[in-house]
Amino acid sequence: MKRLHQIVSELLASGKAKLVIGYEKGTGEKRRPAFISDANEVERLVFDSQCSHNLSVYLTKPEYKHVTEIAVFATPQTMRAVVRLAGENQFQDKKLSFIVMDQDQNALLIEGAEVLANHLGKEKIALSSAQEELLAKFEAMSREERFAYWKEQLSNCVKCYACRAACPMCYCTRCTVEVNQPQWISVPSSLQGNFEYHIMRAMHMAGRCVDCGSCEAACPLGLPLNIITRRMIKDIEASLGPDIVSMDTKSVLNTFQPNDKENFIR
Amino acid sequence: MENNIKVVAFVCNWCTYAGADLTGTSRIKYSSDVKIVRFPCTGRIDFMLLMKAFAEGADGIIVSGCHPNDCHYTSGNFHARRRWIVFKSVLETFGIDTRRIQFSWVSAAEGAKWAEIVNTTVERIKELGPYTEYRELAGVEAP
Ligand code: SF4
Ligand code: SF4
Numbered sequence: 372m373k374r375l376h377q378i379v380s381e382l383l384a385s386g387k388a389k390l391v392i393g394y395e396k397g398t399g400e401k402r403r404p405a406f407i408s409d410a411n412e413v414e415r416l417v418f419d420s421q422c423s424h425n426l427s428v429y430l431t432k433p434e435y436k437h438v439t440e441i442a443v444f445a446t447p448q449t450m451r452a453v454v455r456l457a458g459e460n461q462f463q464d465k466k467l468s469f470i471v472m473d474q475d476q477n478a479l480l481i482e483g484a485e486v487l488a489n490h491l492g493k494e495k496i497a498l499s500s501a502q503e504e505l506l507a508k509f510e511a512m513s514r515e516e517r518f519a520y521w522k523e524q525l526s527n528c529v530k531c532y533a534c535r536a537a538c539p540m541c542y543c544t545r546c547t548v549e550v551n552q553p554q555w556i557s558v559p560s561s562l563q564g565n566f567e568y569h570i571m572r573a574m575h576m577a578g579r580c581v582d583c584g585s586c587e588a589a590c591p592l593g594l595p596l597n598i599i600t601r602r603m604i605k606d607i608e609a610s611l612g613p614d615i616v617s618m619d620t621k622s623v624l625n626t627f628q629p630n631d632k633e634n635f636i637r
Numbered sequence: 638m639e640n641n642i643k644v645v646a647f648v649c650n651w652c653t654y655a656g657a658d659l660t661g662t663s664r665i666k667y668s669s670d671v672k673i674v675r676f677p678c679t680g681r682i683d684f685m686l687l688m689k690a691f692a693e694g695a696d697g698i699i700v701s702g703c704h705p706n707d708c709h710y711t712s713g714n715f716h717a718r719r720r721w722i723v724f725k726s727v728l729e730t731f732g733i734d735t736r737r738i739q740f741s742w743v744s745a746a747e748g749a750k751w752a753e754i755v756n757t758t759v760e761r762i763k764e765l766g767p768y769t770e771y772r773e774l775a776g777v778e779a780p
C-alpha cells in the first residue's frame with residue numbers, strides 16, 4: 372500500500388489529479404469506492420484482490436463533468452471499459468491517470484487512456500464456475516424453456532435500473548427508458564415491460580459491452596444478466612468477427628461490411 | 638388451424654413498398670392478412686417497433702427493404718442487416734419466437750417475390766397460431 376499511497380499523494384500534490392477515484396475498506400471484507408481530493412485522506416485508499424467495482428462508470432457521470440484531471444484505480448474490467456469509452460470519444464476534455472496492479476501486486480501509474488490501451492491484455496474476462504455452469508445449462512435449453520426461464524427471472528426484476536447505473540457503457544444523459552412520448556418502456560415493473568427493457572438494454576450494448584459483469588453484480592435480485600451479454604458477444608463474434616477492445620475498433624452496430632453474412636434474410 | 642392472425646410488414650418506401658405496389662398493378666393476388674407500414678428506409682426500422690408490434694397484437698412480422706447495394710440512402714440496409722443479425726440473437730436468448738419474423742429484400746421490380754414472401758409468411762404464422770404467449774406477458778405484474 373505504501374507505493375500506492377505515494378503515487379496518489381504525488382498525483383494530488385502535482386495537480387495531475389484533482390480527484391482520485393479508488394477503493395477503501397467497506398463492511399467486512401468488502402471494498403467500496405472512495406473519492407479523494409485531499410492529500411490528507413490518502414491513507415484511506417486500498418487496492419487489492421477484493422476490489423471489484425468498475426470505477427470507470429463515474430468518469431462519464433454529470434457530477435464529474437467539471438473535473439478534468441482524474442486518477443482512477445483500474446482493474447482489468449475497468450481498463451477494458453476505459454479503452455472502449457475513450458474509443459467512443461468520451462474523454463476528449465479529460466486528463467486521466469490510472470493506477471493498476473502489475474503481476475506482482477505492485478501499484479503502477481499509467482497516464483492517459485492511449486497508454487492504458489497498450490497495457491490491455493488480450494485475454495477475456497473469466498466467468499466464475501457457477502456462471503459457467505448456468506451458462507452451459509442455459510445453452511442446452513429449447514426456445515420454450517428459455518422463454519419460461521426469463522419469464523421467471525424477469526418477474527423478479529423491480530426495475531431499479533441498478534444494472535444500468537452500474538454499467539460503464541451506459542452513459543446517455545437521456546435514456547429511452549425515461550422517454551414518455553412515446554412511452555417505450557412502461558414505468559411500473561410489468562413482465563412485458565421487463566422483457567422490453569432487457570431486450571433494449573442488450574441491443575444498446577451490442578458490440579459495446581466489455582463483459583465486465585458490473586450489471587449482474589449490481590442487481591439486488593441476483594438476475595443472471597451475464598447470460599444476456601455473454602451470449603450476445605458470442606453470437607456477434609460468430610457472425611461479425613472478433614470483439615476486440617481497443618481505441619479504434621468501431622462498435623458493430625456503428626459500422627458495416629457490404630458483405631456481412633447472415634442466413635435468414637430472404 | 639387458426640385463421641384470425643395479423644401479420645404486419647415494415648417496409649422501406651423505395652424498394653419493397655414499390656414492389657408491393659407492382660404486385661397490385663400486376664394483379665397478383667396475395668393474402669390480405671398483412672398490414673403494411675411504410676418507412677423511409679430499413680435503417681429507420683427501430684427494433685423496438687417490432688417489440689411493440691408483438692405487444693399490440695401482431696402474430697407475425699415481415700421486415701423488408703432494398704437489396705444490398707440498392708438502398709436509396711446508400712447504406713441504410715447495410716446497417717439494418719447488422720442490427721437484425723444482433724437482434725435475432727438477442728431475441729433467441731430471451732426465447733422470443735423468431736420464426737414469426739421474416740426478413741427479406743424485395744426490389745421495386747419484384748412484385749411476384751413480394752406476394753410469395755407474404756403468402757409463405759402468413760402460411761407459417763397460421764400454422765404457429767396467434768402469439769398469445771408474448772401478449773399475455775402484458776397482464777402479468779412484476780415483481
Ligand atoms: S452490460 Fe454489464 S457486462 Fe456489459 S459493459 Fe455494461 S455492466 Fe459491463
Ligand atoms: S438491477 Fe436487477 S432488479 Fe434492477 S432493473 Fe436491473 S435486472 Fe431489474
Ligand code: FES
Nearest residue numbers: 649678702708709
Ligand atoms: S431505402 Fe430501401 S433499404 Fe434504404
